[in-house]
Structures are given as C-alpha cells and as structure tokens.
Amino acid sequence: LCVIIxxxxxxxxxxxxxxxxxxxxxxxxxLENSGETQRKKNLGKKLAGLVLRMDACSRELLTSxxxxxxxxxxxxxxxxxxxxxxxxxxxxxxxxxxxxxxxWHIEVVSAFDVNSESLEEQHEIKHTDDLMGRFHKDLEFCYxxxxxxxxxxxxxxxxxxxxxxxxxxVDGTHQVKRQGFRKIGAASSVRGKEYGxxxxxxxxxxxxxxxxxxxDIENEILRITNERLISSEQADMIDPCKLLAFxxxxxxxxxxxxxxxxxEFKFSIxxxxxxxxxxxxxxxxxxxxxxxxxxxxEDGITVIDFKTxxxxxxxxxxxxxxxxxxxxxxxxxxxxxxxxxxxxxVLYFFALNRFEEIIDC
Numbered sequence: 001l002c003v004i005i006x007x008x009x010x011x012x013x014x015x016x017x018x019x020x021x022x023x024x025x026x027x028x029x030x031l032e033n034s035g036e037t038q039r040k041k042n043l044g045k046k047l048a049g050l051v052l053r054m055d056a057c058s059r060e061l062l063t064s065x066x067x068x069x070x071x072x073x074x075x076x077x078x079x080x081x082x083x084x085x086x087x088x089x090x091x092x093x094x095x096x097x098x099x100x101x102x103x104w105h106i107e108v109v110s111a112f113d114v115n116s117e118s119l120e121e122q123h124e125i126k127h128t129d130d131l132m133g134r135f136h137k138d139l140e141f142c143y144x145x146x147x148x149x150x151x152x153x154x155x156x157x158x159x160x161x162x163x164x165x166x167x168x169x170v171d172g173t174h175q176v177k178r179q180g181f182r183k184i185g186a187a188s189s190v191r192g193k194e195y196g197x198x199x200x201x202x203x204x205x206x207x208x209x210x211x212x213x214x215x216d217i218e219n220e221i222l223r224i225t226n227e228r229l230i231s232s233e234q235a236d237m238i239d240p241c242k243l244l245a246f247x248x249x250x251x252x253x254x255x256x257x258x259x260x261x262x263x264e265f266k267f268s269i270x271x272x273x274x275x276x277x278x279x280x281x282x283x284x285x286x287x288x289x290x291x292x293x294x295x296x297x298e299d300g301i302t303v304i305d306f307k308t309x310x311x312x313x314x315x316x317x318x319x320x321x322x323x324x325x326x327x328x329x330x331x332x333x334x335x336x337x338x339x340x341x342x343x344x345x346v347l348y349f350f351a352l353n354r355f356e357e358i359i360d361c
Contacts, residue, residue: 040089043108047090050074054094080104147279155276157289157329196308198234199350200292202243203306204264205229208256211247214240245353251295251304251346260296267291267333291330300343303331303359307349316349320356323347327358 053062054075066072077083078090079097082104087093089108143149206220217240225235246252255261271287273280293304305327311319331342345359 044089044091047074047078047086048092051078051087051090051092051094054078077104077106080106082106148283151273151277151280151283151285154286154288157287157326157333192308192310194234195237198230198237199308200264200306201230201234202238203293206243208247208252208261211243211256214244217243217247242350242353246348246350249355251302251348251355254295254302255293255304258295258297262291262294262296262334265291265294265334267337269333269336287329287333289326289330289333291334294330294334296338296340297343300341301331301334301338303327303334303342303345305330305345305347307347309349309351311349311351313352316352316354316356319349320347320358324358331359 050071059075062075063072066075074086078086078094081097081099083093083097083106085106085108202221202224205224206217210220211217221230221235221238221240224230225232247256266288267290268286268288270284273283273285276285277283291303292306295302295304305323307319307323309319327345327347331345335342342359344357347356347358348354349356
C-alpha cells in the first residue's frame with residue numbers, strides 16, 4: 001500500500017489533517033508482495049494520467065468522472081504548488097497551480113514503513129476542552145430558520161384563491177382553438193379559461209370611449225381583431241350586450257371619461273410573508289399579480305376585477321368569498337405603489353351583469 005499525507009496548518013484550530021489514500025481505492029489495485037519501486041511506478045502512472053486530464057478537461061468533467069472521493073482529494077492536491085513530491089512521481093505537473101493563504105505540506109510515504117500508531121504519534125491532535133466544545137457545537141448546529149425554507153420566495157395574487165399558477169401574468173394574449181360550432185354567448189360549450197381570456201383581452205384593448213352602443217362595440221371588436229390583438233375565435237366568444245351593460249353602469253361611464261386608467265397592470269412588490277403564512281414572522285415574499293383595470297383619481301383608486309364565472313344568484317356569495325383575498329391584494333399593491341388610498345374595489349361578474357363591492361370607503 002502507499003499513503004499520501006496532506007498536512008494543513010490551521011492557525012485557528014491548530015489541526016493537522018491527515019488524509020490516507022490507498023492505491024486500491026485509486027484503481028491501481030492492491031499489489032500484494034510487489035516491490036516499493038513497482039508500487040511507486042503504478043502510482044506515478046495514475047498521477048501522470050490525472051495531470052494530463054486536468055490540463056485537457058474542465059473541473060466539472062473531472063469531478064463527475066471520479067471513481068471515489070480519493071480522486072477528488074488528488075485533484076485538489078495536484079492543483080497546489082506545494083505538491084512537488086506528487087509531481088516528481090507523475091513526471092509532470094499541471095499547467096496552473098497555486099498557493100492559498102494557508103499552505104499545505106504534502107508528503108508521500110510507504111505504508112510498509114509507517115504504521116497507524118506511528119502516524120498518530122507524529123501527527124497527534126491536541127484535544128483541548130475548548131476545541132472539542134467547538135466541534136460539538138458545530139456538529140449539533142440546527143438551522144434556526146427551517147420554516148423559511150418551506151415558504152415560497154415568490155407568490156402570485158391568484159394563488160390566494162387556490163390557483164397554483166397565475167396565467168394572467170403571462171405576456172400576450174392567449175390564442176385559443178375553436179372547439180366546434182357554437183352559438184355566440186354559449187360559454188358553457190367552451191372551457192372557462194378560454195372564455196375568460198377572451199373577455200379579458202377585449203377589455204384590455206377596446207377603446208372605452210367608443211363603447212356607447214352595440215354597433216360601436218361590434219366595431220371595436222372587429223378593429224382589434226383586424227389588428228390581431230385578439231384572435232377571431234376570441235372575438236366570436238364575446239357578447240356585445242354584456243359589454244354594453246357594463247359601460248352603462250356608473251363605473252363603466254367613469255372609465256369612459258377618466259384620464260388615468262390602468263389595464264392589465266402587472267406589479268411586483270415585497271410583502272410580509274406572515275400575512276399569508278402564520279409561522280413566517282420576519283420573512284418577506286415577492287408578490288406578483290396583474291390588475292385587470294383601475295381608475296386613478298385625485299381622491300383615490302378604484303380597482304375593478306372582471307370575472308366570467310358562470311355564477312347564479314345562489315352561488316354569487318361563494319364566488320365573492322373565493323376572490324376576496326385576491327382583490328384585496330390588488331388594492332393593497334396599488335395603494336402602496338401609488339401612495340394613495342383605495343376608495344373602492346369591486347368584482348364585476350359578466351354572467352349577471354353585476355358589481356360586488358369588496359372594499360367600499
């Protein structure tokens with residue numbers, strides 16, 4: 001057997017690190033009854049091959065091809081300028097070596113000449129109470145913020161109502177494929193997501209001031225279709241009567257006359273994580289979302305969130321509760337970003353042509 005000893009003097013702990021690598025571990029094989037010269041020759045071949053590969057291959061490749069941890073130790077040792085005795089055995093040295101702040105002392109000795117007891121005598125470690133206490137403290141260390149490791153670093157506003165992903169934050173308009181012949185306004189024959197995307201896209205691109213009649217709204221839908229802001233399939237899903245009902249409301253008229261309107265407004269803010277996770281005190285989370293529509297006025301902000309759910313009078317209450325936290329989050333984000341109060345936040349359900357107040361100041 002052959003032994004390589006790497007000794008590093010650590011000023012802080014005064015520890016001598018002894019790493020023993022057996023030739024068999026390195027893949028050279030255990031050469032029983034062979035001479036010292038042959039053993040060193042075999043080790044030299046191993047080292048020479050490793051030196052050549054270190055110059056030709058990346059560290060990542062060498063690390064991944066290692067047969068055992070001994071190969072990693074050798075690779076590290078051969079990058080040290082102090083590895084002169086290893087270079088002598090290999091008959092070569094890597095093109096680039098260095099000396100760190102704490103130099104190494106590297107020796108090559110024969111295991112036949114040095115037994116384990118003599119090694120312990122030559123490199124005895126002083127087990128002081130202070131040193132052992134520090135060892136025990138390090139070994140018993142427990143990360144004090146384990147709860148934070150289970151909290152996502154980023155969350156979307158729609159996750160607050162149970163959805164895993166916020167599709168609204170994706171750039172661009174969703175292009176949907178027509179699923180067959182259908183009557184205009186028959187939302188039940190189309191997946192809710194596609195139907196909702198169509199209404200959100202139209203409300204993003206039409207000119208509010210031009211939506212004063214059915215024909216005006218139809219012209220606006222045709223315009224944004226021709227401009228390829230929405231697909232023809234999406235245009236077919238829209239019922240102009242539902243849009244007219246919205247614009248004939250007080251908020252709809254206010255949108256038509258307002259000078260400062262936000263549409264599909266994306267935001268990212270840092271928020272206190274304990275608002276969403278009870279055991280996340282002193283942690284923060286990146287909160288992202290997209291506000292469908294908002295009116296910015298001197299006395300405050302009005303937040304509008306469009307919903308295309310197939311709700312009824314009987315299911316309306318549950319739907320409002322489902323989306324409440326989402327809309328409150330939108331309101332809080334806009335209030336922080338614009339440094340002004342939110343005077344109203346509402347849900348608008350196209351299925352019922354109806355507003356539901358979430359925040360009313």
